[in-house]
Amino acid sequence: MTLTNAHTHLELTNMRHLCPQEPVDFADWIRGLAGHQSLRTSKQIMAGIEQGIAELQASGVTYVGDINTSQLSFEPLARFGLKGIVYLEVFWRGRGRALRLLERVQEKIREIRRHPLHGDMQIGLTIHAPYSCHPELFRRGAAWCKQEAVPLCIHIAESQAEVDLLADGSGPFGEDRWYYRWPQKLGIFKRLPTGLRPVEYLASLGVLEARPLLVHAIRVNDEDIRMIADSGSAVVHCPRSNHLLSCGRMPLEQYLAAGVDVYLGTDSRVSSPDLDIRAEAEFAKQLHQGFVAPEAIDALLVKPFPCEN
Numbered sequence: 565m566t567l568t569n570a571h572t573h574l575e576l577t578n579m580r581h582l583c584p585q586e587p588v589d590f591a592d593w594i595r596g597l598a599g600h601q602s603l604r605t606s607k608q609i610m611a612g613i614e615q616g617i618a619e620l621q622a623s624g625v626t627y628v629g630d631i632n633t634s635q636l637s638f639e640p641l642a643r644f645g646l647k648g649i650v651y652l653e654v655f656w657r658g659r660g661r662a663l664r665l666l667e668r669v670q671e672k673i674r675e676i677r678r679h680p681l682h683g684d685m686q687i688g689l690t691i692h693a694p695y696s697c698h699p700e701l702f703r704r705g706a707a708w709c710k711q712e713a714v715p716l717c718i719h720i721a722e723s724q725a726e727v728d729l730l731a732d733g734s735g736p737f738g739e740d741r742w743y744y745r746w747p748q749k750l751g752i753f754k755r756l757p758t759g760l761r762p763v764e765y766l767a768s769l770g771v772l773e774a775r776p777l778l779v780h781a782i783r784v785n786d787e788d789i790r791m792i793a794d795s796g797s798a799v800v801h802c803p804r805s806n807h808l809l810s811c812g813r814m815p816l817e818q819y820l821a822a823g824v825d826v827y828l829g830t831d832s833r834v835s836s837p838d839l840d841i842r843a844e845a846e847f848a849k850q851l852h853q854g855f856v857a858p859e860a861i862d863a864l865l866v867k868p869f870p871c872e873n
């Protein structure tokens with residue numbers, strides 16, 4: 565049987581000591597993670613990737629969707645015979661630097677597309693999340709992905725802090741003092757009092773036209789789910805990470821009823837107790853009891869990623 569884990573950050577596997585044991589505040593958690601991540605060497609990052617691959621293989625996974633900031637995970641994943649997509653990550657709040665980083669990542673993606681091992685393991689782009697990225701990064705990155713047929717992945721509608729930022733610039737992500745605490749300063753970022761919900765925000769920037777893989781997608785209403793379904797975008801459900809980061813329950817039953825492509829993912833070892841996708845499915849069965857039949861969740865486990873449709 566081939567199993568799918570459609571959302572990992574394998575390079576963080578050896579940072580498991582940062583994974584909370586009990587639910588914590590999302591904004592506090594990501595601030596702590598950013599501080600540790602910037603201090604790592606390439607050797608430490610590669611060791612994390614290799615540990616992650618070993619955990620995936622031990623759990624029987626063949627298909628993986630991996631987010632990668634270091635740009636180091638494509639080759640080891642392909643060499644180990646895993647299939648799926650590695651998404652190179654870009655994020656920055658200031659416009660100028662964000663767009664320069666995008667150009668660099670685009671160049672790397674073009675290079676990896678010519679790699680002899682590119683095929684069953686593909687390369688894509690991740691634009692991290694609304695609270696860490698300038699809107700022009702979403703607009704240009706998504707347009708490029710659509711034009712070049714490059715897979716796109718985005719963390720969206722995950723926390724209340726993200727919803728508050730996009731609604732009226734409030735909450736921890738709207739406070740200037742929040743980003744001063746990042747070790748690598750995130751540049752000049754004006755508040756985004758857009759009055760939009762996270763999925764609406766992506767739609768307003770043309771992002772859904774690139775049919776992205778949307779990670780988490782918890783804080784949504786009927787209209788958001790309809791837009792996701794109509795655009796042909798897919799979602800990844802990571803219920804144990806959502807639990808530990810106090811993000812709430814994804815309305816899985818509504819996505820399935822709307823015909824949205826749904827995958828299961830563990831997320832990284834920094835917000836998940838392990839990379840065992842079967843354990844993720846068991847947790848999902850408990851969480852959605854009375855809403856989604858267990859067989860429907862088992863079906864997500866064995867769905868190839870990416871699924872052709």
Ligand SMILES: [Zn+2]
Pocket residue numbers: 571572573631719779831832
């Ligand atoms: Zn993630």
